[in-house]
Amino acid sequence: MQLVDVLANDRIAINVSVSSKKTLLEKAAELLANASGSANAREIFDSLCQRERLGSTGLGHGVAIPHGRVDNQEAVAGAMIRLKRPIDFDAPDHEKVDLFFALAVPGQCTDSHLKLLAEMADRLGRQVQRDALRQIDDADELLRLLSENPAETAAQ
Known part of the structure; x- marks a missing residue:
């Protein structure tokens, strides 16, 4: 399973305006609830908040993966949200966050989703990827970028 396998263009929101972590998580839950076989937005929101209480999912460099x-x-x-203006998300580098990749995982799921989280962290740890994600304003183009090998993007 790869990041592009769990995303769809109806779960990508670009230039979103939110003012807090709570409203960001509400928006992420709404998008995730659009996926086939998804729980309702309230259940997803509660799960995202529960995970954030364990510790921030902010990675640094303006990125978080709730x-x-x-x-x-x-x-x-999966869902992707890019904000118009970054918000505080308790990231380890204290930078405000504008790129969010959210996941809703089945409760009985094994740890197979950890590979997906690792892929996301690796991909989003690359400056060239973050820059590209911040410049593209079309959901289909974002999906195309995310389907590419990150090393190929760096070579372009």
């Missing part, structure tokens, strides 16, 4: 296990979730679903 995620949570949801009992009524049938399959892993």
